[in-house]
Amino acid sequence: MAETAKTYGLIAEFETPADTMHAAERVRDAGYQKWDVFSPFPIHGMDKAMGMKNSKVGWFSFLGGATGYTTGMLMIWFMNAIDYPLVVGGKPMFSPFGAFPVAYEMTILLGAFGAILGMMFLNRLPRLHHPLLKHGRFSLVTHDRFFVVIETSDPKYSELEIRKLLEAAGSKRIEVVEE
Amino acid sequence: MAQIASNLKIHPVPVELERPALIQNQRNVGWISDRVAEIVEGKTPTWWWCAFVPSFLAMTMLLAMMTYQISTGVGVWGNNHPVAWGWDIINFVWWIGIGHAGTLISAILFLLRQRWRTAVNRAAEAMTIFAVMCAGIYPAMHVGRVWFDWWLFPFPNANGPIWPQFRSPLMWDVFAVSTYFTVSVLFWYVGLVPDLAVLRDRAKTKVRKFIYGFFALGWTGANRHWSNYEKAYLILAGLSTPLVLSVHSIVSLDFAVSQVPGWHTTIFPPYFVAGAVFSGFGMVLTLLIPLRKILKLEDLITMRHIELICKVTLATGSIVGYAYGMEVFIAWYSGNPYERFAFLNRAVGPYWWGYWTMIICNVVIPQLFWFKKIRNNLFIVFIMSIFVNIGMWFERFVIIVISLHREFLPGNWGYYRPTIVDILTYIGTFGLFFTFFLLFLRFLPMIAISEVKGVAVQADPHHPLGGAKAGGHH
C-alpha cells in the first residue's frame, strides 16, 4: 500500500453537530456527490442537510416478511393437510386460524432478517478495511468529533476549492486521507 | 422543529414541572464514552469476582441437575398426575416473562419516542437474551427424551412423511420462542455495532482492537450508514413489538386453548403480556439499582429513569390487577360450576397462600408506586421490585399448579410438591443468568453509548450546546 500512497479524500473536523450540519448543507449545495458526514451518533436532520433520500431498508424487510408469511402458511398447509394429514381436535386439516401463529412468527423472523441484511447490504458492511480507519484523528469519530469527508473520486473534486469551502464552514482542521 | 407562528403566546414552564435532564450534571458527549467504556476497560473489580464465582458454581449445578434429569428421567421432578406441569413450566413462563421488559424498553419505548430508554435498553436487552436462554432450557428438558427435541422442527426425516402437528400450541411455542430469541439477539447486536466501534477505537491492545473491530463490522459512523441503520433499527423495533406481544400471547395460549377451568379464558393473551412486562420491569429495577451504584452511573441512569420504570411497573401491575378481577368476575358471571370452583379453590383451597402472595405482590404492593416519596427511595423500590419478581412467579404457580391439582373429577385431585431437583435446577438457572450477565458487564458496554449521546442536548444541532448560534437556525 505504501508505494503509491493514493489520496482517498479530504477530511475536515468539526466540534459541534450544528457546525457539521451547516458544513453539510454547504457541501450539498456545492453539488458534490461522493462525500459523507461522520458522527458518533445519528444527527437529527442530517439526512435532509445532506440531501439524502429516504432509506430503502423498508422494502427488504417487507419482502422478508411477505416471504415468511407465505412460506409459513404454505408449509403448514402442505405438511398438515397434504403430506401427512392428521385429525386433531375436530379441527379442519388446514385452517388459516390454526396456522396463523406460526406463519406470523415466520413473518417477523424473515422480516427482521430482511431489515438487517438489507441494512448491511445497503451499507456495504461488513468491511474489515476502510482508509478512514487508518487515519489518526478519525478514531475520535466514535468519541465526540464530527467529520466531513469528500472523496477524490468525486467528479468535482478539487483540493483547493474544498479546503476553501470547509474552512468557510468553520472547520479548523482539514487533512488529506490516504488510500 | 416546527416553525412557530409569531403571534403564539408561549408561557414558561413552572419550576415544579420542569423535566429533569436525562443526563445529569451536563456531561458532554465524550464523557459518556469514557464513563461507559471504562467499565469494560478497567481492571476486573473484586465485586465482580465475588458475584461471578457463585454464579458460575450455580450454573455448574444446573448442568449437573440437567445431566441427572436427562440420564434418569422426568420423574426426578415433582411433576406427576394430576399436576403434569410443575416448576418446569412455571419457570419457563417466569423467565420468558422477565425477558419481555427488555424488548419493551428497546422496541416499544423506542416507537413511543421515550428517549429515556437509551440509558437502560442495552442492559435490559441483555437481560432478555439471558432470560430467554434460561426459559428455553425448560421446554427442551420437560419433553423427557431431549435427544428427540429436533422432532419439534419441521425437518424432513426418513420415517416417511411425518411432520409436526401445527395445531398444537406447543408447536407455536417452538416457533415463537426461537423467533423471539433470534430477533432479540439480532436487535441487540445491531444496537451494539456502533458501540463496538467505540471500543475498537479506544482499544489499547492489538487483540482487543481486532476482536472489537471484527464485531464492529467496519463501522465508521458515516451518515449514509446511520440513515440505513436507523431505518433498520426502527423496523426491528416495529417488528419486535408485535413479536413480544405474540410470544407471551402464544405462551398464554398453551393454557387458554385447553378446557381446563382457570385456563380457558379469553383475556389470557393481553393479560399474560402485561404480566410479563410487569415482571420484566421488576427485574430491570432489581438489576439496575445496585448496578448504577456500583458502576457509578448515577448521571446516566438517573432518578428520573428509576421513577419512570416504577411508573411502568405500576401501570402494568394495575392491568394485571384488572385481569385478575375480570377473571373472578366472569367465573362468577358464567355460572359454570367448574370455573367458579377453580377460583374459589385458588383463594381458599390448599394453596391459598400462593394465591394471596400473588395478589399482595402483584396488585397491592405496586400501588405504592403512586407515591413520589416511595419512587424516590431506592431501597424501598429495590425491595418492592423483588416482591414483583416473587409475585409473578406465584402467578404462574397459581395458574399452573392450582388449576391442575383440582380439575373436574374429585377422584383426580392431588397435591403437588416440587422435589429438591426442581429447586436446585431453578437456582441453577439463576447461575446461568448471572454468569452471562456478569460476562456481559465485563466485556460489552452496558449502556448504549451512541444512543445516549444522541439524546444529550449537545447532540441537538438546534440547541446552543449543540453549537447552534443564538437566534434560531439556518
Added chain:
Amino acid sequence: MSSHTPSATPPPLDLSKWQKVPTLLIAIGGLLAFLGAFVNVKQFGYSWLLAFMFFLSFCLGALFLVLVHHIFDASWSVPIRRFVEHIACLAPVMAVLFIPIALLAGKLYPWMSSDPLHDHALKAKLPLFTAPMFYIVSAICFTSWWFFSSKLRYWSLKQDETGSAECTFKMRRLAATGVFVFAITLSLGAVMWMKALQHEWFSTMYAVYYFAGSVWMTLATVYLIAYLLKRQGPLKDVVHETQFYFIGSLLFAFTVFYAYIHFSQYFIIWNGNMPEETFWYILREKGSWWDVGMILIFGHFFLPFLLLLRIDAKLSWVMAPIAVWAWLMHFIDLSYNVMPIWHPEGFVLHWMDLACIAFMAGVVIKVFLKSFAAHPPYPQQDPRFSEAMGVYIAPIIVPLESKPSGHRAK
C-alpha cells in the same frame, strides 16, 4: 424539520352551507326515530341501542385519551386536548340518550323477562342481573364519567387563566383515580348493555374488545377534527405535523390492538370449542353475518393496517377517508354485537338504524360545537405547551438572574 409551516395549510373550507346540518339531522332523525318507535318498538330499541353504543364510543374513547394524557405527562397532545375534553364531556348527553334504553330494557334484554328459577345462567348472575341493579349500574357509570370528564375539563379551563402547576397536579391525581374507575365502569357498561343481550355467553375479553374498537374510532375522529380545526383556523398555529403523526401512529397501533384482541377472543373460543361459548360466534356465522365477520377482518383490520403501514401515510390524504371508514367499520362491528339476536338471519341496515344515528349525531355535534365555541380552543397556559410546540427552554442556558431559583441547573 417540518415543512408544515402555517402558510402550507390549504385555505379554510366554506362550511356556511353545512351550519344547518346538525339541526336537520336532529329534526329528521328524531322524527323518523319517534315514528319508528310506534311502528316497531323492538326494532327501534335495538337501533337506538346500536346508535347509543356507537356514540358512547366517542365519549369513552375521548375520556380515555384525556386520562392517559395526564397520566403519561404527555406534551405533544396538549394542543388537541381541549376538544377531546369536550367530547369526553358528552357523558351527561349520553346519559339522557340512554333514557329510551332504560325504558325499553325489558324488551331489549331477554334476561329481563326470563325467570331465574328456570334460567341457570341468569340465576348465577343474581343479584347483578336484576332490574334495579341494571339501573343502579347504569347510573354509576354515567355519574363517574360525568364526574371525571367535567372535573378534568374544569381544571383544564382553570389553568387557562392561572397557568399554575397546581392545576396540572390536580388533573394528574384525577386521572390516576379516574383510570381505575374508567376501567371498571367501561367494563360494566359493555357487559350490562351489550354482552347481556346474550347473557348466557361470557368472555373475559369482551370489555377490552369494546374499549379497543372505541378508542380506535375516536382516534380516527380526533385526527379529522384536528385537521378541520387547523384548516378552519382555531388550531391553525398550534397543531403541527407532530400531532398528526402521533395521532396517526396511535390509530395504527389501535388498528393492530383491536385485531389482536378480537382475534384472541375468537381464537381461544374456536380452539376450546365449548358449546357454552361457541354459540355466540355460531350465530354470527349464519346468513350474511358471516360476510360481516369477513368485512371486519379485512375492513376493520387489513385495509387500515396496510394503508397506515407506511410512515408517511400518517400525514397523507388517506387519513380523512380512513376516519370515515373507521366510523363505518365500528358501526358494523357494533352491529355484529348487537343485532344478531334481533336479526339472526343476517345483517340488515334498517332505516331506523340510520334515523337513530342521524338524531344522535345531530345532538352530539351540536353540543360539541357549543362547548367548543364557549371556551378557548386549546389549553392556553398548559405547562407542557412550550414542549408541544418544540420550543424548549433549556434550564442550563437560562441566565440565572432571569429565573428566581438557582437550583434549576441541577
